[in-house]
Amino acid sequence: AQSVAQPEDQVNVAEGNPLTVKCTYSVSGNPYLFWYVQYPNRGLQFLLKYITGDNLVKGSYGFEAEFNKSQTSFHLKKPSALVSDSALYFCAVRPNQAGTALIFGKGTTLSVSS
Amino acid sequence: GAVVSQHPSWVICKSGTSVKIECRSLDFQATTMFWYRQFPKQSLMLMATSNEGSKATYEQGVEKDKFLINHASLTLSTLTVTSAHPEDSSFYICSARARGANEQFFGPGTRLTVL
Numbered sequence: 576a577q578s579v580a581q582p583e584d585q586v587n588v589a590e591g592n593p594l595t596v597k598c599t600y601s602v603s604g605n606p607y608l609f610w611y612v613q614y615p616n617r618g619l620q621f622l623l624k625y626i627t628g629d630n631l632v633k634g635s636y637g638f639e640a641e642f643n644k645s646q647t648s649f650h651l652k653k654p655s656a657l658v659s660d661s662a663l664y665f666c667a668v669r670p671n672q673a674g675t676a677l678i679f680g681k682g683t684t685l686s687v688s689s
Numbered sequence: 690g691a692v693v694s695q696h697p698s699w700v701i702c703k704s705g706t707s708v709k710i711e712c713r714s715l716d717f718q719a720t721t722m723f724w725y726r727q728f729p730k731q732s733l734m735l736m737a738t739s740n741e742g743s744k745a746t747y748e749q750g751v752e753k754d755k756f757l758i759n760h761a762s763l764t765l766s767t768l769t770v771t772s773a774h775p776e777d778s779s780f781y782i783c784s785a786r787a788r789g790a791n792e793q794f795f796g797p798g799t800r801l802t803v804l
Contacts, residue, residue: 609792616800617797618796619733626791677723684730
């Protein structure tokens with residue numbers, strides 16, 4: 576079955592430190608990969624995506640993610656965390672088939688302390 | 690950027706009543722719309738996929754007679770929760786995608802509370 580795994584329920588970092596939120600996937604073919612952020616009682620906001628090309632993708636708010644095909648991973652990173660980055664982060668995969676919906680990971684809560 | 694709206698943002702209803710949630714793409718034509726539900730501190734679970742002008746495709750375990758989806762135009766899809774019960778209380782989120790596009794744009798969500 577196709578799936579997305581976010582192994583950490585919560586990630587805690589101090590402001591100014593680098594952060595990593597992990598994501599691995601199990602999808603056939605060459606999928607499209609996404610990261611979204613969700614603030615309380617809000618919908619999802621798009622951060623970045625990987626379709627093809629350079630494995631390092633840069634997105635909104637200083638976030639970036641690295642696609643690693645051999646490890647089937649797409650970890651989200653930021654060099655210096657902000658308190659305002661505290662939110663729920665979702666990794667999502669779209670199998671490379673027309674009309675298919677996104678498959679979401681369970682989400683990782685990022686908590687940045689001042 | 691592409692904007693998707695949902696109305697209402699929150700609704701409280703009595704058990705047994707029906708509730709309609711609207712999802713609109715404001716600045717693009719959404720040939721495909723998706724409906725998700727999210728329980729507290731959990732991921733989004735896809736309920737159904739709807740393509741403009743055709744019947745929605747429901748995920749396994751989702752009752753199509755209870756969750757009626759209509760995608761009558763390229764900018765509007767509706768989800769009607771019929772005969773709602775307290776267990777239907779959840780956060781419902783729609784997303785929309787234009788023809789041939791890779792990216793989905795998400796609405797802000799609708800918080801449904803059934804008393």
